[in-house]
Amino acid sequence: MYSNKDIGCIQACITGNGGNMKSYKLFTGVVLVGFGLYFLLNEINMSPFPDFYSWPTLLIIVGLAFLCQGFIGKDHGSILPGVILTGFGLHFHLVNKLAIWPDDTGTFLLIIALGFILFNQRAGSGLVNGVLFLLLAGLLLFYEEIVASITFIHIGESTLKFFTPLLFLLIGGYFLLSKRK
Numbered sequence: 213m214y215s216n217k218d219i220g221c222i223q224a225c226i227t228g229n230g231g232n233m234k235s236y237k238l239f240t241g242v243v244l245v246g247f248g249l250y251f252l253l254n255e256i257n258m259s260p261f262p263d264f265y266s267w268p269t270l271l272i273i274v275g276l277a278f279l280c281q282g283f284i285g286k287d288h289g290s291i292l293p294g295v296i297l298t299g300f301g302l303h304f305h306l307v308n309k310l311a312i313w314p315d316d317t318g319t320f321l322l323i324i325a326l327g328f329i330l331f332n333q334r335a336g337s338g339l340v341n342g343v344l345f346l347l348l349a350g351l352l353l354f355y356e357e358i359v360a361s362i363t364f365i366h367i368g369e370s371t372l373k374f375f376t377p378l379l380f381l382l383i384g385g386y387f388l389l390s391k392r393k
Contacts, residue, residue: 271298271304275296289335296323316353318349328342
């Protein structure tokens with residue numbers, strides 16, 4: 213059913229670096245120290261900032277552990293999940309606190325784009341994905357301004373709102389169906 217190559221890939225995804233568990237000591241250590249500090253500060257009623265004790269903080273802790281693993285432990289595959297988890301955690305903390313922070317789907321795509329771009333700087337791949345997600349994030353974040361600026365085309369806003377998801381489906385389908393190198 214599964215080839216040896218598939219099983220090796222699954223093991224590498226679960227344990228990192230082809231099954232070498234030693235490489236995740238840094239990740240595990242940062243998560244445990246982070247969670248320990250989180251629970252200790254909660255126990256002694258000391259809060260570094262308002263609303264610290266919530267699930268987004270736990271996302272940030274795990275994300276920072278992945279980033280440490282990616283940059284310090286040189287496990288570049290950990291950079292993308294690290295940026296995504298840290299970014300999502302920060303987003304959920306900041307969305308209701310900073311008036312300038314956008315509460316939009318484009319924000320999530322922007323965080324993913326940043327993850328791919330940072331991953332590309334270390335691993336040398338993923339730049340196309342990063343630029344694509346960056347363009348899609350820009351489209352979503354500045355949708356109203358884009359619609360207002362292309363009124364000369366005489367396409368209604370409802371038509372554009374219909375075609376935007378189709379654009380996502382077409383690009384995603386292309387990536388799923390195109391031949392892999």
